Amino acid sequence: MRTILNKKTVFWLLLSIPAVLMLSGYWRGTIDSMDMLHPTGEWSARLMIIAMMLGPLAAVIGPRPWLKWLLFRRRALGVGAFAYAVLHLIFYMVDMGNLDDMLAEWTMPGIWTGWAAMLVFVPIALTSNDAAMRALKANWKSVQRLVYAAALLTLLHWFWVHNSYQAAIIHFAPLILLWVVIFAKSVFSPKVQSKGI
């Protein structure tokens, strides 16, 4: 049982549960395309934030078995975030219904930031596989680091399209806090300071 649960496929299935629930609601007609936008976007951001938190969390609290378990599945979290972003974009298109309406509003702060985040997400997702890792060698890390730009654009997109900061900040707060702790540790840690001198 434990071996089955630890399979990566099971983790993928777990990540797809919210999507399955949302899509079944949409097909049954209980959720309208407009109401698919918020949850798909929120799940995309959630998974991205969790994936981004694992490294800093390991740096702050040290190695833990559960953290190792999650780090082993970080790629699934990242690709999952991308998949939810794709769903988010698809339902935006379905909801808008035509290209003219989308073109008419793309310059709005809340909209272009979403498009930009999606564009930045593409190369990260396309290189989230072993073959790309081998081919790109040291450059692979630089491509994956684009996620910081994607995160910033996502935060701005959320902030502007909602015209309220609470929900976006609640989601991003744990990640930002981790960065603050790491920064504080690097400033106050005597080891690092002695290295500097």
Next chain:
Amino acid sequence: MRILSLSILTAAAALGFASTPASATGAIKCKSGPVSGWKSQDTLKAKLVKEGWVVRKAKVDGGCYEVYGTTPQGDRVEAYFHPVSLEKLYVAKRGKVLFRKEGY
């Protein structure tokens, strides 16, 4: 150090969540009195359709009627109306405020 970091993190996170109001939605609030005095959502919808709106969804939010739809000008908006007077109070397109009645 680890325990310290962890407790700082937990405390900060708790503080962050506690200081955020639970209901973050609702762009504006209406002092609209008892529901018995309100006009119906259907009356508002009919009024808007007559004015050239396309109404997709209407609900109660913050004591106001909140409507999702397209204005006669073709903007996809989220709009708030007073449930007693049905007066337009607030209109926003993709988070950008297009109209806000003074005092709201």
